[in-house]
Amino acid sequence: MKLQPGREAVVRVAVATLWTSPEAVRPVDRPALTAGADILTWVSGLDTDQQVGDCVLSQLLLGERVLVSELRPDGWARVVAVEQPAAKLxxxxxxxWLPTEQLTPVDPSTDTGTDPPLVVDSTVTGLHAAPNGPEVLPGVVVGTRLVPAGPARDDWRPVHVPGHAAPLWLPDDHLVATSAEAPAAAQALAVAQRLLDVAYIWGGLSAHGIDCSGLVHLAWRRFGVLLPRDADDQAVATTPLELGAERPGDLYFFARPGRKIHHIGIVTAPPGNRGERRMLHACYRRRRVIEEPLPADRTATLVGAHRV
Structure with missing residues (x-):
């Protein structure tokens, strides 16, 4: 099977980076462009300015579906990431745009719909050729959905992996079953708290590097809740609250006067008696995920609290 415009494909690497255009990539981005997509090496090679380069739009996780709209002979595919709502775009x-080497056509034989998918709950894990065997695909992150390929054996679970003919294996306790029940806000907050100190990467959506709206999207994605990718769209998709009624796991949104929402954080404590507030967020200024009280300049641009 080959990739074809107008058909769906799936991501075959642990984390694929979605680019504004093939011409926008920089020499420092090379590790993220290979067939193996070494995101950890890519992130570690970025300086603080390169972490916020606007050439990155988002990232996609292993098995995530895309609609291919164009294939270029130089190895690039224009795609639509159908699991990341972006109504305004x-x-x-x-x-x-994605490198075509990081995609593979949908394999109907592993997409039967009869087995409910599993979700990676480990912050970062790897897929192996056999139980306790060599690692084949490192860097798989929390929130990745995988199709089971049979029962667990010796505390290892086989899963179907795009681009691999034989099942790969990972520790069974790195996975959880999907659930139709909506998560409590505190559960999503607990996932986000595991990403404290992860590097801030503009457009990042993984435990290797992440941005503010990516942190929110990924925390709820772990529980099967599909929030939009960008902060302003996340505001539209969630329920406004009166300031003062927020509780841990709710969301704070920030905007400058007359401008659209530009930042989002996750509430970590009820507001104090004097209106003091705390949040967990991927901080552009500090270039990492932090938990902190809202400083005065953040409070001045706080435009609302919402609930998922």
Missing amino acids: DPRGYPG
Whole structure:
């Protein structure tokens, strides 16, 4: 099977980066462009300015579906990330460019729909050729959905992996079953708290590097809740609260006067008696995920609290 415009494909690497255009990538981005997509090496090679380069739009996780709209002979595919809502950009999902080597056609034999998918709950894990065997695909992150390929054996679970003919294996306790029940806000907050100190990467959506709206999207994605990718769209998709009624796991939104929402954080404590507030967020200024009281300049741009 080959990739074809107008058909769906799936991501075959642990984390694929969605780019504004093939021409926008920089020499420092090379590790993220390979067939193996070494995101950890890529992130570690970025300086603080490169961490916020606007060439990155988002990231996609192993097994995530895209709609291919164009294939270029130089190895790039224009796609729509259909699992990342972005209504203002494209009603089908988030548009951008991926290296074709990081995609593979949908395999109907592993997409039967009879087995409910599993979700990676470990912050970062790896997929192996056999139980306790060599690692084949490192860097798989929390929130990744995998299709089971049979029962667990010796505390290892086989899963179907795009681009691999034989099942790969990971520790069974790194996975959880999907649930139709909506998570409590505190559960999503607990996932986000595991990403404290992860590097801030503009457009990042993984435990290797993440941005403010990516942190929110990924925390709820772990529980099967599909929030939009960008902060302003996340505000539209959630329920406003009166300031003062927020509780841990709710969301704070920030905007400058007359401008659209530019930042989001996750509430970590009820507001204090004098209105003091705390949040967990991927901080552009500090270039990492932090938990802190809202400083005065953040409070001045706080435009609302919302609940998922």
